[in-house]
Amino acid sequence: MRWQRRNRAIGFVVLLPSILLLAIFVYSFIGRTVYASFTDWGKDPAQALALKPVLRFVGLDNYRELATGVIDGRFRQDMVSTVFFTLFFVGGCLLLGLLLAILIDQKPKGEGAFRSIFLFPFSLSLVVTGTIWRWLLQPSGGVNRLPTLVGLPAGKFAWLTSRQQVWRFDWNALPMGAALLAGAALGVAAFLAFRAGRTRRGWIASVGSAALLGWALAAGRAWAPLDWPELHGFNLAFVGIVIAAIWQMSGYTMALYLAGLRGIPEELREAAVVDGASSWQLYARIILPLMTPITLSAMIILGHISLKIFDLVFAMAGPDNAHTDVPALLMYITTFRGNQFAKGAAIGVILLLLVALIILPYLRIQLRKEVHE
Amino acid sequence: MSWRDLFRRGFAWRWAMYLFLALAMSFFLMPVYMMLVTALKEPIAINLDTAWQLPRTWNWASFEEAWISFLPKLKNSFVLTITASAASAIMGSLNGYVLAKWPFPGSRTLFAFMLFGMFIPYQAILIPLFGFIKGIGLYGSIWGLVLVHTVYGLPITTLIFRNYYMEIPDALVEASCIDGAGFFQIYRHVVFPLSLPGFVVVVIWQFTQIWNEFLFAVTLSNPSSQPITVALAQLAGGEAVKWNLPMAGALLAALPTLLVYAVFGRFFIRGLLAGSVKG
Numbered sequence: 001m002r003w004q005r006r007n008r009a010i011g012f013v014v015l016l017p018s019i020l021l022l023a024i025f026v027y028s029f030i031g032r033t034v035y036a037s038f039t040d041w042g043k044d045p046a047q048a049l050a051l052k053p054v055l056r057f058v059g060l061d062n063y064r065e066l067a068t069g070v071i072d073g074r075f076r077q078d079m080v081s082t083v084f085f086t087l088f089f090v091g092g093c094l095l096l097g098l099l100l101a102i103l104i105d106q107k108p109k110g111e112g113a114f115r116s117i118f119l120f121p122f123s124l125s126l127v128v129t130g131t132i133w134r135w136l137l138q139p140s141g142g143v144n145r146l147p148t149l150v151g152l153p154a155g156k157f158a159w160l161t162s163r164q165q166v167w168r169f170d171w172n173a174l175p176m177g178a179a180l181l182a183g184a185a186l187g188v189a190a191f192l193a194f195r196a197g198r199t200r201r202g203w204i205a206s207v208g209s210a211a212l213l214g215w216a217l218a219a220g221r222a223w224a225p226l227d228w229p230e231l232h233g234f235n236l237a238f239v240g241i242v243i244a245a246i247w248q249m250s251g252y253t254m255a256l257y258l259a260g261l262r263g264i265p266e267e268l269r270e271a272a273v274v275d276g277a278s279s280w281q282l283y284a285r286i287i288l289p290l291m292t293p294i295t296l297s298a299m300i301i302l303g304h305i306s307l308k309i310f311d312l313v314f315a316m317a318g319p320d321n322a323h324t325d326v327p328a329l330l331m332y333i334t335t336f337r338g339n340q341f342a343k344g345a346a347i348g349v350i351l352l353l354l355v356a357l358i359i360l361p362y363l364r365i366q367l368r369k370e371v372h373e
Numbered sequence: 374m375s376w377r378d379l380f381r382r383g384f385a386w387r388w389a390m391y392l393f394l395a396l397a398m399s400f401f402l403m404p405v406y407m408m409l410v411t412a413l414k415e416p417i418a419i420n421l422d423t424a425w426q427l428p429r430t431w432n433w434a435s436f437e438e439a440w441i442s443f444l445p446k447l448k449n450s451f452v453l454t455i456t457a458s459a460a461s462a463i464m465g466s467l468n469g470y471v472l473a474k475w476p477f478p479g480s481r482t483l484f485a486f487m488l489f490g491m492f493i494p495y496q497a498i499l500i501p502l503f504g505f506i507k508g509i510g511l512y513g514s515i516w517g518l519v520l521v522h523t524v525y526g527l528p529i530t531t532l533i534f535r536n537y538y539m540e541i542p543d544a545l546v547e548a549s550c551i552d553g554a555g556f557f558q559i560y561r562h563v564v565f566p567l568s569l570p571g572f573v574v575v576v577i578w579q580f581t582q583i584w585n586e587f588l589f590a591v592t593l594s595n596p597s598s599q600p601i602t603v604a605l606a607q608l609a610g611g612e613a614v615k616w617n618l619p620m621a622g623a624l625l626a627a628l629p630t631l632l633v634y635a636v637f638g639r640f641f642i643r644g645l646l647a648g649s650v651k652g
Contacts, residue, residue: 030497108391311602
């Protein structure tokens with residue numbers, strides 16, 4: 001109909017400013033960051049802050065340096081730190097969030113008050129959270145003094161000032177380790193595909209798995225990115241930051257799970273009970289499997305927050321603390337303190353790739369789901 | 374017998390549940406307690422050994438001091454937060470109306486591209502953004518931050534309004550069309566009057582996000598246009614600081630969003646669900 005076509009055209013015009021703004025602020029800026037990461041912007045201090053800097057195209061040099069350069073060991077440790085931080089933060093939030101949601105779902109007395117208390121940290125700035133937890137985690141005060149309130153000796157852990165590192169591994173073992181892990185994952189995928197009767201997919205996965213595992217075992221050891229051993233691991237100084245982050249975000253996870261639990265029809269639970277399910281069986285066999293989509297969503301949301309975490313670390317440990325550094329913070333320091341724009345851009349691009357890796361499939365699934373509904 | 378009785382029936386179970394809830398509650402409230410008692414102590418009375426004890430003399434002066442030094446920053450934050458929330462909410466509402474009621478060929482793809490902007494790590498656009506804001510002369514001005522927060526707020530506000538407007542029956546829109554109403558008339562007389570809850574959700578969400586934001590604030594502001602989060606991070610990050618002031622400042626920085634949460638909790642939860650579980 002004519003009015004329909006006319007209104008759609010007006011609609012496009014109304015949408016246009018937002019499209020243009022996002023095209024510039026998201027996509028063209030990403031493009032310029034990628035370009036900057038291929039140049040030597042910042043190598044020459046005279047050019048770094050020039051109004052129109054003369055840039056030389058250097059290809060992938062910045063990325064190569066980040067992965068293998070002598071001075072960029074800090075970046076590599078940051079990547080390792082981010083992985084550990086993400087694992088503990090996401091795992092902690094999911095566990096605590098699910099537990100709290102299940103308990104609140106029992107409708108205890110004071111249910112509303114509990115829910116509000118568990119969720120309020122989510123409304124705070126991470127800078128506020130970081131400031132308070134920084135004070136709580138002073139080595140000879142705060143949390144370490146808690147045991148003395150019940151007559152136990154005070155805690156000794158140095159929290160944010162800890163210099164201990166555990167689960168260390170040589171960076172040179174990373175290619176082999178990654179290939180082994182990916183090979184194993186593909187192997188599992190192949191097994192699942194065969195079991196589901198998708199033979200073609202299963203064969204592709206098995207061949208990939210075999211190739212990766214074969215390469216890792218045959219040549220992985222010889223392929224070392226560095227000429228020297230370089231140990232990285234989990235910095236225990238992160239433990240406190242993980243706790244503060246869980247404090248902030250587990251209420252959010254609880255709210256997600258709670259919304260899911262409330263969506264399970266009462267009849268389903270009643271039916272299970274009538275059929276003689278114990279409460280453990282009710283949760284393990286019926287409710288938890290129904291929560292899988294929420295767990296996935298929460299993992300993705302929390303995971304991408306975790307990769308981007310910046311303010312909390314900044315507020316808790318300061319921007320210049322190598323033991324509690326993450327790539328998001330290093331990008332800021334490298335760029336705006338060190339004027340190493342090209343290298344900062346490269347770190348930004350790596351972060352973007354990591355986030356895109358988990359967000360793009362999620363967006364695809366979410367948007368496709370809507371079509372089918 | 375209800376399924377909940379399974380859980381409630383056992384005496385031990387119920388006690389375990391309340392014990393765990395009480396423990397969790399103390400974990401969540403412990404930082405609040407610490408913040409309050411530290412802020413209320415005389416600077417000289419603050420030491421690590423007695424950090425958990427209540428103040429001997431209640432000293433409110435830290436709040437006054439923090440209030441005086443933070444007042445300009447709080448003003449910056451309010452100007453920034455209110456304008457950027459309003460601007461992104463209005464644009465998001467119009468966008469959502471278009472995407473929900475007047476989809477054109479390719480609008481779904483466009484929507485997906487818009488959404489991606491909400492997840493990107495801002496480190497990936499920070500360098501060109503910094504250059505751009507400097508180039509248009511808004512570096513160090515609060516209006517630069519307003520622009521940035523409005524633009525990067527568009528994906529989430531568009532998303533929430535779009536999903537919200539999907540619930541409005543198409544028949545309602547079609548009926549108005551047949552009555553001769555145009556694009557904007559339908560928005561004004563049909564869609565907008567139904568939007569109040571949507572606006573509450575979006576504005577609360579944006580208010581909280583922008584008030585709490587730190588990366589753009591620390592990159593694009595100078596001391597005169599600093600929002601509260603930057604000022605707090607600087608105050609607390611300084612060496613040899615007495616902790617009463619940062620704690621009082623933390624409370625001031627937290628109060629506006631806490632109040633929003635306390636008053637509009639229900640809408641707040643709807644916003645956070647909209648931001649994650651879609652469809």
